[in-house]
Amino acid sequence: MTDIQKQIVNGFTFTTDTYDQLTQAEVYGKVISELAETNPDIVVLTSDLMRSNKTGDFRRVFPERFFNFGIAETNMVAAAAGMAVSGKLPFLSTMAAFLSLRCAETIRNDVAYPNLPVKIIATHAGVSMGNGGTTHHAIEDIAILRSLANMTVVVPADSIETAKVVRATAKDRGPIYIRIGRALEPMAHENEEFDLTIGKSITMRDYGTDAAVIACGVCVKAAVDAADMLNEEGMKIKVIDMHTIKPLDTEAVISVAESCGVVVTAEEHSIIGGLGGAVAETLSDAGLGIKFKRLGIPDIYSAIGYPEDLYARYEIDTDGLKKIVKDLLV
Amino acid sequence: MGFKEFATKAELHDFLDDKAEELRSEVIRLSAIAGGGHMGGGLSMADIIVALHYHAMNLKVGDPKWADRDRFVLSKGHGAIAYCPVLADLEFFPKDWLETFNRLDSPFGMHPDMNKIPGVEMSTGSLGHGLSVGVGMALSARLDKAKWRVFVLLGDGEINEGMVWEAAQSASHFKLGNLTAIIDRNRLSLDGPTEEIMSIEPIRERWESFGWNVSDIDGHNMKQLVDTFDSLPPVESEAPNLVIARTVKGKGVDFMENDPIWHYSGLDAEKSEEAWKSIHSSRPARRVEK
Numbered sequence: 001m002t003d004i005q006k007q008i009v010n011g012f013t014f015t016t017d018t019y020d021q022l023t024q025a026e027v028y029g030k031v032i033s034e035l036a037e038t039n040p041d042i043v044v045l046t047s048d049l050m051r052s053n054k055t056g057d058f059r060r061v062f063p064e065r066f067f068n069f070g071i072a073e074t075n076m077v078a079a080a081a082g083m084a085v086s087g088k089l090p091f092l093s094t095m096a097a098f099l100s101l102r103c104a105e106t107i108r109n110d111v112a113y114p115n116l117p118v119k120i121i122a123t124h125a126g127v128s129m130g131n132g133g134t135t136h137h138a139i140e141d142i143a144i145l146r147s148l149a150n151m152t153v154v155v156p157a158d159s160i161e162t163a164k165v166v167r168a169t170a171k172d173r174g175p176i177y178i179r180i181g182r183a184l185e186p187m188a189h190e191n192e193e194f195d196l197t198i199g200k201s202i203t204m205r206d207y208g209t210d211a212a213v214i215a216c217g218v219c220v221k222a223a224v225d226a227a228d229m230l231n232e233e234g235m236k237i238k239v240i241d242m243h244t245i246k247p248l249d250t251e252a253v254i255s256v257a258e259s260c261g262v263v264v265t266a267e268e269h270s271i272i273g274g275l276g277g278a279v280a281e282t283l284s285d286a287g288l289g290i291k292f293k294r295l296g297i298p299d300i301y302s303a304i305g306y307p308e309d310l311y312a313r314y315e316i317d318t319d320g321l322k323k324i325v326k327d328l329l330v
Numbered sequence: 331m332g333f334k335e336f337a338t339k340a341e342l343h344d345f346l347d348d349k350a351e352e353l354r355s356e357v358i359r360l361s362a363i364a365g366g367g368h369m370g371g372g373l374s375m376a377d378i379i380v381a382l383h384y385h386a387m388n389l390k391v392g393d394p395k396w397a398d399r400d401r402f403v404l405s406k407g408h409g410a411i412a413y414c415p416v417l418a419d420l421e422f423f424p425k426d427w428l429e430t431f432n433r434l435d436s437p438f439g440m441h442p443d444m445n446k447i448p449g450v451e452m453s454t455g456s457l458g459h460g461l462s463v464g465v466g467m468a469l470s471a472r473l474d475k476a477k478w479r480v481f482v483l484l485g486d487g488e489i490n491e492g493m494v495w496e497a498a499q500s501a502s503h504f505k506l507g508n509l510t511a512i513i514d515r516n517r518l519s520l521d522g523p524t525e526e527i528m529s530i531e532p533i534r535e536r537w538e539s540f541g542w543n544v545s546d547i548d549g550h551n552m553k554q555l556v557d558t559f560d561s562l563p564p565v566e567s568e569a570p571n572l573v574i575a576r577t578v579k580g581k582g583v584d585f586m587e588n589d590p591i592w593h594y595s596g597l598d599a600e601k602s603e604e605a606w607k608s609i610h611s612s613r614p615a616r617r618v619e620k
Binding site: 069074077086088090109114 | 401403444445451452453455456459462463464465466467468469470471473474493496497499500503504
């Protein structure tokens with residue numbers, strides 16, 4: 001192994017400082033290189049997006065276990081299934097918009113239905129492609145993927161969670177869809193000192209029982225900041241980081257709904273069928289008639305603009321969340 | 331290689347013709363149990379399936395998970411009716427399981443499920459997926475420096491699907507000479523002749539231009555099937571292989587041959603008898619006296 005290869009598999013130590021300098025995709029690229037050092041079954045696939053998916057490091061160390069399928073996503077997904085049935089542990093990545101829509105049938109028939117350990121890292125999710133526009137926005141992916149039996153769906157809040165989820169899923173034998181952003185999204189966690197269990201939500205703030213915000217992805221940090229500010233103004237909010245959309249932590253949903261009576265969901269996704277949909281299903285199954293609001297992209301094609309401007313437009317940033325929660329409490 | 335050893339090629343060919351005759355009869359019988367079946371395409375692919383599973387492929391009777399086995403993907407998943415009986419005959423599961431064919435909670439639907447049927451390597455049914463899956467298997471074999479081959483059986487209409495061509499370009503790009511695709515060229519898809527519905531010719535030139543090593547044979551001639559599979563280039567070679575197997579939809583049952591109506595259909599007891607008689611009488615002449 002050359003010095004640079006050694007550096008890639010050993011040289012990166014995660015600290016809060018270094019996480020801040022890496023996108024979720026970069027963290028994925030580094031974690032997968034570390035894991036592959038001890039797990040010879042790991043293979044990495046991309047479709048001409050090595051540079052965006054940040055899997056170049058992996059290729060540098062394990063060129064024989066790296067496969068670039070070119071601009072042909074469906075073939076890549078089915079080939080990953082073929083590798084999984086032959087004993088490999090494939091991690092594949094490309095843009096969430098293509099994976100969830102173009103490859104939906106391939107993921108369903110070749111990965112989810114046979115229940116194969118194909119690990120899907122969907123990058124550039126939500127509106128994180130910003131001015132890339134509608135074709136590159138993935139605002140339906142959670143709804144599509146969570147409707148597939150056998151599929152686990154995780155939306156990490158930040159790079160620290162991404163690292164933990166990638167590590168955790170290398171050990172399990174099922175399919176998973178991990179949805180990450182594009183840029184240097186701000187950290188929701190202050191350090192790595194927390195447990196991340198797939199399917200178990202994390203209470204980020206617990207100021208009281210005026211309202212609860214259940215969020216995923218970039219909205220977790222926005223909700224945390226909103227709750228901190230509202231606390232100064234005397235409003236006591238809980239913030240739940242619902243990183244796993246499926247299987248949903250229904251116990252936590254019911255618990256905060258019962259204690260607060262006011263629940264807001266926030267996600268970088270259509271308000272139809274995503275986290276908000278999943279929480280709404282849980283509330284109605286439990287017969288809980290509470291004050292409830294879903295925040296996300298309304299039933300339209302998202303506008304062109306920088307992600308931050310779009311988060312503000314659809315009120316899933318700190319200011320938007322603050323305003324919505326306040327309105328509900330008045 | 332091979333299910334059984336034979337002193338002469340002629341005895342091997344006779345044995346395979348026997349197996350194909352049995353399989354065709356079983357396609358008719360299972361269609362009756364199911365209340366209908368994909369008989370046309372099942373009958374066209376029967377000789378290919380037999381030549382692969384009883385001769386060309388490295389398999390171990392009774393052990394569907396044997397590590398060194400050759401892999402097979404039935405990309406034309408609707409051919410399950412002419413595939414599952416072979417897996418039973420290879421003792422991958424008890425033969426009486428087949429009596430539930432297509433019934434409530436049966437392991438056998440119209441399309442094969444790898445988690446329900448021992449020996450099925452990949453669940454299929456939606457057309458155009460199997461070759462891509464085969465590419466993934468062949469890549470894994472390369473990584474492991476394994477000697478096993480991957481065989482994928484495609485329908486001819488199936489190659490209308492764009493994903494097949496994504497797979498075709500990737501197989502030559504990744505130099506997968508350990509991958510062999512067979513096209514069951516029966517010339518009919520569900521709605522009629524492939525060349526009228528959506529033409530696929532010139533098949534040979536199209537696949538050759540994608541970097542494949544193409545052979546073109548009579549898919550009902552056991553000698554040609556055996557010779558073609560026996561003379562595949564070494565597993566280490568670089569060009570993926572395509573066998574265009576020219577077949578007849580409904581082969582063996584005179585009233586079904588070349589008629590798209592029998593793509594999926596049912597039979598009453600009288601018609602079943604007629605079909606079995608036709609299968610028996612149209613069996614190729616024996617090369618060696620029994």
